[in-house]
Amino acid sequence: MEQKQKTNRTFGVLFVMVITLVLIINLLYNGGIRLVESFDPHQDAMVESGKNTDEISAQQKFKNELFLNQAAADALSELRRIPGGDFVFVDGINNIYRDTTGRLTYVCRYREMESEAASLTAFSKELASLGVPMLYAQLPFKILQGENTLVYNVGDYSNANADRLIKKIARNGVDTFDLRDVLKETDRQVAPLFFVTDSRWQVGTAFDAYLSVLTLVDREYHLCHETAERFGSDTNFALNRTEQVFLGNQGSKVGVGLVESIDAFDTIVPYARTSFLIETRRADGSVLQRSGDWSGAIMVKPTSEMNLFDTYLGADAPIIRITNQNIASKERIMIIGDDFVNPFAAFFSLNVQQTMVVNPDLYTGSVLELVSDFSPDLVLVMYNPKSFENEEFFRFS
Amino acid sequence: MFFNSALFLFCFLPLALFVYYVLFRNVSTKPKNFLLLIISLVWFFMVDPILTGLLFVLTTFNIAFVRQLLAAKSKLLLLAGVLMNGIALLAYTLLPGLMKPFGIVMPYEAIPLVGILYFCHSLQLLLLSYRDDKAVHTAASSMALYLLFFPVYTAGPILSFPEFSKQAKDRSGGMADVSAGAKDFVIGLAKVIVLGQVLSFAPRTAFEALPNISARFGLMALALYLFQIYFEISGFCQMAKGTARMFGFCLPDSVDRPLLADTITGYFSRFHISVQRFINDVIMPRRKGGKKAAILGIFFFSILMSSFFGQSFGTLLFGLILFFMLLAEQWVISAFTVGNNRIANYLIHLVGFLPFLFIAAICLGSRDVPQLITFLKLLFGFGQGSENVTSGSMFMREYGPYYLAAAMAILPIGGILTKWRDRIPKLFGFLETIFLLALLVLCTLYLSGGDYLPFFAR
Numbered sequence A: 001m002e003q004k005q006k007t008n009r010t011f012g013v014l015f016v017m018v019i020t021l022v023l024i025i026n027l028l029y030n031g032g033i034r035l036v037e038s039f040d041p042h043q044d045a046m047v048e049s050g051k052n053t054d055e056i057s058a059q060q061k062f063k064n065e066l067f068l069n070q071a072a073a074d075a076l077s078e079l080r081r082i083p084g085g086d087f088v089f090v091d092g093i094n095n096i097y098r099d100t101t102g103r104l105t106y107v108c109r110y111r112e113m114e115s116e117a118a119s120l121t122a123f124s125k126e127l128a129s130l131g132v133p134m135l136y137a138q139l140p141f142k143i144l145q146g147e148n149t150l151v152y153n154v155g156d157y158s159n160a161n162a163d164r165l166i167k168k169i170a171r172n173g174v175d176t177f178d179l180r181d182v183l184k185e186t187d188r189q190v191a192p193l194f195f196v197t198d199s200r201w202q203v204g205t206a207f208d209a210y211l212s213v214l215t216l217v218d219r220e221y222h223l224c225h226e227t228a229e230r231f232g233s234d235t236n237f238a239l240n241r242t243e244q245v246f247l248g249n250q251g252s253k254v255g256v257g258l259v260e261s262i263d264a265f266d267t268i269v270p271y272a273r274t275s276f277l278i279e280t281r282r283a284d285g286s287v288l289q290r291s292g293d294w295s296g297a298i299m300v301k302p303t304s305e306m307n308l309f310d311t312y313l314g315a316d317a318p319i320i321r322i323t324n325q326n327i328a329s330k331e332r333i334m335i336i337g338d339d340f341v342n343p344f345a346a347f348f349s350l351n352v353q354q355t356m357v358v359n360p361d362l363y364t365g366s367v368l369e370l371v372s373d374f375s376p377d378l379v380l381v382m383y384n385p386k387s388f389e390n391e392e393f394f395r396f397s
Numbered sequence B: 001m002f003f004n005s006a007l008f009l010f011c012f013l014p015l016a017l018f019v020y021y022v023l024f025r026n027v028s029t030k031p032k033n034f035l036l037l038i039i040s041l042v043w044f045f046m047v048d049p050i051l052t053g054l055l056f057v058l059t060t061f062n063i064a065f066v067r068q069l070l071a072a073k074s075k076l077l078l079l080a081g082v083l084m085n086g087i088a089l090l091a092y093t094l095l096p097g098l099m100k101p102f103g104i105v106m107p108y109e110a111i112p113l114v115g116i117l118y119f120c121h122s123l124q125l126l127l128l129s130y131r132d133d134k135a136v137h138t139a140a141s142s143m144a145l146y147l148l149f150f151p152v153y154t155a156g157p158i159l160s161f162p163e164f165s166k167q168a169k170d171r172s173g174g175m176a177d178v179s180a181g182a183k184d185f186v187i188g189l190a191k192v193i194v195l196g197q198v199l200s201f202a203p204r205t206a207f208e209a210l211p212n213i214s215a216r217f218g219l220m221a222l223a224l225y226l227f228q229i230y231f232e233i234s235g236f237c238q239m240a241k242g243t244a245r246m247f248g249f250c251l252p253d254s255v256d257r258p259l260l261a262d263t264i265t266g267y268f269s270r271f272h273i274s275v276q277r278f279i280n281d282v283i284m285p286r287r288k289g290g291k292k293a294a295i296l297g298i299f300f301f302s303i304l305m306s307s308f309f310g311q312s313f314g315t316l317l318f319g320l321i322l323f324f325m326l327l328a329e330q331w332v333i334s335a336f337t338v339g340n341n342r343i344a345n346y347l348i349h350l351v352g353f354l355p356f357l358f359i360a361a362i363c364l365g366s367r368d369v370p371q372l373i374t375f376l377k378l379l380f381g382f383g384q385g386s387e388n389v390t391s392g393s394m395f396m397r398e399y400g401p402y403y404l405a406a407a408m409a410i411l412p413i414g415g416i417l418t419k420w421r422d423r424i425p426k427l428f429g430f431l432e433t434i435f436l437l438a439l440l441v442l443c444t445l446y447l448s449g450g451d452y453l454p455f456f457a458r
Helices: A002-029 A041-049 A069-081 A114-129 A158-171 A179-184 A203-221 A225-231 A249-254 A294-298 A341-348 A367-374 A385-389 B006-023 B029-047 B049-071 B075-102 B112-130 B140-148 B161-169 B175-209 B215-246 B264-271 B273-283 B290-308 B313-331 B342-365 B369-379 B393-409 B414-423 B425-448
Strands: A034-036 A063-065 A096-098 A134-138 A175-178 A237-246 A263-270 A276-281 A287-292 A319-324 A332-337 A354-358 A378-383
Touching: A002 B006, A002 B175, A002 B425, A069 B425, A096 A249, A114 A134, A114 A158, A114 A367, A114 A378, A134 A158, A134 A179, A134 A203, A158 A175, A158 A385, A175 A179, A175 A203, A179 A203, A203 A225, A203 A263, A203 A341, A203 A378, A263 A294, A276 A294, A287 A294, A319 A341, A332 A341, A332 A367, A341 A354, A354 A367, A378 A385, B006 B029, B006 B175, B006 B215, B006 B425, B029 B049, B029 B140, B029 B161, B049 B075, B049 B112, B049 B140, B075 B112, B112 B140, B112 B161, B112 B273, B140 B161, B175 B215, B175 B393, B175 B425, B215 B342, B215 B369, B215 B393, B264 B273, B264 B313, B313 B342, B342 B369, B414 B425
Parallel strands: A134 A175, A134 A378, A332 A354, A332 A378
Antiparallel strands: A034 A063, A237 A263, A276 A287, A276 A319, A319 A354
16 A cells, blocks of 8 residues: 555656646747647638638647647657558548558548539539639549559549549530649659648649640630740749658648658749739738739748748638739639649739639638629639538539 | 646646645635635636636526525425526527527537536535435535536536535545546546547548448447447546546546446446436435336436437437337346356347447437438448448558557456555556556647547537
């Protein structure tokens, strides 16, 4: 009994010491344990806008920020390696898997795509009545078509869902462009189309997608003709690759222990002189303005907590409006997309005077009304298959 | 702010302990009780300010009712008190769901368990005062502390007022209590955020991936779900016990290895020990013990749970299935009992009622009726999705050691550990300390990755 009491007391003292030490360190380092509503800036915007709070997973809704947040994720990931560690579970909705190429990836649940197709078709018809053409461009998913790179027998329906959607809307007369096929035909290897540690495509992939779409837009919609020659080739851009700098959104969640290496990050800058005015409308209605050239306006200066992907036009926002002050023509384009599209939109803004980027997941108003007000010459809708699971992306009115 | 949050463990708890043991070091029990009351109110405020206001008002009224009942034994007064608590707490719990279809968003998220627990405590206080129990002749601060004692408001247990008021008047508190409480707290925390969380992965994936899972994976997920429920509830009860002990209060055990029960009645009795005690001592003091009391107790609690969790049809269905399972066990299974052969009887119960237990688990875990029906169809061999299904083998490979640890954790190894402790006290003590410290570090790592909400809080 005496030894038991002694053991209890020893642990009791250690317990009090540990919890007090963590409190003191947090007070000194963080100014307290801050209750932040999300670890992910995208989730921040979602919560701020009051949208989809039911869909934010319970686990991600609140994260107490302890000073060792990332270090803890890394340490935990090392622990998880011990039994196997080929995938790290985040929550039942967005499990993260490590595939045979070493990439971290989500998987997509099976969807019939009926309501999504109906919604896109209705939207296209509404736009047609306003005299605005619409093009649906299917973005690729990390698990490419025909690939079988998952370690386990896990049901992934990303490409099947996308195939179903394209088929249904094409049958209803909606213009479609399957970027999955286009990007596979490039000289790139399969894996580098996407980051290893982030759910999104590489900046270079977004650039290739931009070149393909620009060619199509010029050819089929007779837009951006004057600039297509100048900005429609990679010879007019400088690529700067920085190795081992980017720990993406998935890598941050699972910890570096479960990834082979962290990603390189590309910065692609046009050689030509540029001048932009960027207006970012935040979820609370406030508008952030930036002006300057490509490096000053389009590219946001990275901070230590920032996801590098957000250096292109900043973190996700409901609406970003880009005015290219060096373009004489009055062409306007609206890009409705998910968190993939920011670099794409940045490149596209070189070709039109006005570009509006809308994220329906964050925007609480009517996208159709936005189109009426903005009067674009073309509406581009671009989603990656993971976004199909979010109904908000198909709410246009 | 549940106990399994970094904010509670690394901010609220150390500050509360500091104020209680350092700033209020040389004071008597009464001011300490008052301080605990303030600490409890602060805890409630951090959980939900609106709830704090409601409970504060109800507590004031309840104390007034108690005084009146002690003076005049009026059934009408008793009924008024019970109805006041019931209606107020039900309204608080059910309003958000009721207003949602009208587009009205209430400025809070209701926590049904808090409603149930407060209702039981207030009911106990009112009934005891109507019966003029000696224990009720106590200071208002003790009564208020009983009603608002924060450790029990995550997952129980339901406290016995006479026992609580005894400890409120006379308890020691000190490093011995803090240490014993810390041990229970850390073990409970590990049960929830390590075992409970890991066990939840497969069921959540299964529910989300329906119907594209194999039937085998579905069954595996349901079995793990039952384990998850056990570890979460028992973990929270142990954390409650540990937290209360740190402030000098010894709470009774609320969960006693229900997965080792050999009858369904036994299973639920072991899961809700304080509920049985509440029914026996408070609701039906003249009919203590016996199967009828056990069943009535479960029925009472099922109705209570169904009312407060009314927005969740799954919980309603779960309560109903439970009740009918228990009735069936009393009437049907007794015909198949094989004498005193415990193993045979255990197997008979398992085979006879495991399907119903699984169905009850599906009810509890399903988001809506279509999902429930899809899961049921899958288990009975109908309505599986495409051939590209998710299997459970990855979970076994990834988390097999955790599942093994969970299985071992429910075994009655206390006796074996006690023998080792007696034989090699110093080495055992050293190993135990290292083990607990390692658990604390592991829990800290998990906590800094984000809060984990247990199944009853989703």
